Amino acid sequence: MPLETPQYIDTLVPEWPTGADPLNAGDDHIRVIKQVLKNTFPALAAPMLADANNINGITGHFNYVAGDGIGANLPRMEAHNDEWTAAICITAQTPSPAQYAENAAFVLTGSALQNMIYPVGHVLTTKRAGNPVEWLGFGTWVPLLGWIVGGGGIITDIDGYTEEYGIGTVAGHFRVHSEHVSTFAASWDLNTDSQGDHNHSFTGAPVGYWADADGDGSNNYLVETGTGYTSTGGAHVHDVQGSINVGLNSLNFKPPSQAIHVWERTA
Known part of the structure; x- marks a missing residue:
């Protein structure tokens, strides 16, 4: 029989060579097999560690769809299995923020979205009770209490007075002190008719x-x-002298407000 000329594994003839082929053609058949393997796996430059279950899990559950690039018909991998009716969850490595910045086509993972939307240092406001880790499922969160103001600089009021607000806790007072009242003169000279x-x-x-x-x-x-x-x-006439006391010092200064939970992610 003539020597077969296959290109890939699927073109090999299982019945060849036959027992009647000459022995001196054995080396030719071996070379054919080696060439078929190299043609079929041209990029294998290291051991393939995947077992049959790994390979079958991929090939049995996904189809590559070439697509024509028009509209939503893009090249893609589609999950398939006649027994499955739900979507397949895929686990992927999360690129670093720098890698995302260099390649916007990278798939966004759950971890990436967490750190993009709620990075460390992010402040979250909500009316939902409980620590955010209980309902977001990630991060370390600490509560922030007190009035929330924009900080990191100096602000000037309408009278031209300035005040610097640093980032972090700002000390304050619940009661108005005499130092908070602008200086003014109040005098009187009273007498009777x-x-x-x-x-x-x-x-x-x-x-x-x-x-x-x-x-x-x-x-x-x-x-x-x-x-x-x-x-x-x-x-x-008669002069009148006396003194007055201002304030009762019995209530904290608390204007009408909308109180919400404020959390900062620290890790």
């Missing part, structure tokens, strides 16, 4: 006089409490 020539009555003041209270023939000075009048002082 003039009522003309008049005197004033008094009650409870001591009244003294001389009398022989004990009957010994000598006057005794007695002091009693009663009602009397001052001498007439002519037309005059």
Whole structure:
């Protein structure tokens, strides 16, 4: 029989060579087999460690679809299995942020999305109760309490006053202190209206006089409490002096607000 000329494994003739072929053609048949293997696996430059289950798992569950590149008909791998009705989950290595930046065509993995949307240092606001790790499933989160303001610089108010806000916790006060109030002068000079020539009555003041209270023939000075009048002082007014206390110091300053949970991812 003539020497066969196959190109790939599927063109080999299983029945050749026959027992009647000459022995001196054996080396030719061996060379044919070696060439077929090299044609079929031209890129194998190292041991293939995949076993039959690995290979069959890929070839049995995925089809390569060439597509024509028009619209959504792109070259792709499609999962297939007559027994499966649900989508197949694929696990892939997550490229680094630098690798993603260099190749936008890389597939986004769940881990990549987590770190892109919620990187370390990200601040999350929500009304959902519980630590975000409980419902996001990743990250280390710490709560941030107090008013949240933009920081990292100096801000100027409408009066031209400036204040620097650093990043992190900013100390403050719940009560307004005198240092928080802008300086102003408050003075008054009060007096009563003039009522003309008049005197004033008094009650409870001591009244003294001389009398022989004990009957010994000598006057005794007695002091009693009663009602009397001052001498007439002519037309005059009266100055008024006093002091005032401002504030009760009983409530924290808390304007109407919308309170939400604020979390920072630290790891």
